[in-house]
Amino acid sequence: DFGTRRTYVLLNISAEPTLNGEGPSEPGSAVGRQLSEPGRFAFAALCSVSLGQLFQGAEHRCFREQYLQGLVQWLGLDESVLPVMGAFLAGLGSEGSDTFHSVLQGEQLLRPVATPIVQDLVSFSLKDGQYDARARFLVRHVACLFRVPPQYLEEYEETLGERLRGQETEETEEELSRQRRKERGRKLRRYLLIGLATIGGGTVIGVTGGLAAPLVAAGAGAVLGAGGAAALGSAAGIAIMASLFGAAGAGLAGYKMNKRVGAIEQFEFLPLSSGKHLHVTVAVTGWLCSGKYSSFQAPWSSLGPCGEQYCLVWESRFLRALGSAVDSLLDGLVSMVAQEALKYTVLSGIVTALTWPASLLAVASVIDNPWGVCLSRSAEVGKHLAQVLRSRQQGKRPVSLIGFSLGARVIYFCLQELANEKGCEGIVEDVVLLGAPVDGSSKQWEKLSQVVAGRIVNGYCRGDWLLGFLYRSSSAQLSVAGLHPISLNDRRMINVDLSSVVSADSSHLSVSSGLESSPASHMTSDNLTS
Structure with missing residues (x-):
């Protein structure tokens, strides 16, 4: 070309x-x-305006000011321009962005x-x-x-x-x-x-x-x-x-728990790509089942190129038990009565415990226990992931996180833990959540978004009957991120309807298989902007 x-x-x-x-x-x-001097001024000014637009919160104030001051010095501009750049940073003169852009293009x-x-x-x-x-x-x-x-x-x-x-x-x-x-x-x-x-x-x-x-x-x-x-x-x-x-040089690949941490039995990283890059992507698998998706790496085979990539290996014993329970649940619904009830449930979008068909509730005990265990374990794993990132095991490089189902829940609690600690901004760049069994209220996500520098992509499907059924015990939460868009008025939040790639018959299970054919499989940390 x-x-x-x-x-x-x-x-x-x-x-x-x-x-x-x-x-x-x-x-x-x-x-x-x-x-030229006008070019250097336009360069610094364009970055000042962009910094003010992208990172408006008080938690980013120190970063904005230090970055701008350093950039002015880097470009060899006189310090007398700092008050003007500070005004651009505060949002004044943002209409001049086109002028700065034109000067640089010249x-x-x-x-x-x-x-x-x-x-x-x-x-x-x-x-x-x-x-x-x-x-x-x-x-x-x-x-x-x-x-x-x-x-x-x-x-x-x-x-x-x-x-x-x-x-x-x-x-x-x-x-x-x-x-x-x-x-x-x-x-x-x-x-x-x-x-x-x-x-x-x-x-x-x-x-x-x-x-x-x-x-x-x-x-x-x-x-x-x-x-x-x-x-x-x-x-x-x-x-x-x-x-x-990272001082050790091994990065995340060299990290492995030497002993049990709380309730967590397994936690380590497997590389998905070779080499060392300036940014890192961590993929978190949501469950394990028999066949093609029996390993943690399998769902990420079509993940687009996005720097240094790892998948998190966590609590495989419980994730396999959950996968077996889901298979048993689906196998128990092969009768015509159950199929009709299932069809009715999918078409009507019923997700509350009170209106689930009796035939479906009769087999709920098969899955309730492993699902409850995995919900609890995923929260603990998410908190531990936050500690790993906060301790800079990956070095001082930006990290993007992507996960589906319970893997998305791990990421949710990771962000929650980071948001509860001061000075954790600047670690996480982008987040992609697919079919996340977590709270989707805007109030909760407003706080979590403060520790994400780039985009938060919420992949949801209103017709995901299995997620609604599994999450019915938490029916007090009217909004579930994996079932509805998150109504957060923030430039970071992007809601993506996955209905076209999640089939109604297997519903939540097809989220992982849909990674290979859906736009989400190519949602790398760099093309999210476009």
């Missing part, structure tokens, strides 16, 4: 200069300080596309050895304003992360082989994207193998300071890497 519009000259460059042929002399010099360095801004914001956000979830969502927001594809941010972050880590850890032959196969398929696309991002005007030069060296070196040099790769071995470079990726 790129080739239809421009001519590409493929070069092989192995040196490591920045765009002007010299190594990065000071932080921000790779891109930000190469803009910069020679940002033609034909403004991807250098994305590079510079990523580098700036990483300079202190942490990648705050709010900072990453700001980068995504700015990228969206300039129509930079989400895949570009993914590719650049991955390349920069690999550059920063260098040869910090040894990889097995199997990991190296898998990485080489993966790299062959994406190398040209990645290098074209990076080349398109950093060379402005005239003929765009895409470069093969050696292209990543000079272009990503600029970003790494901006993060680490002068010397770039050489600084990786310095005390400052080691401190930044230890902070960003």
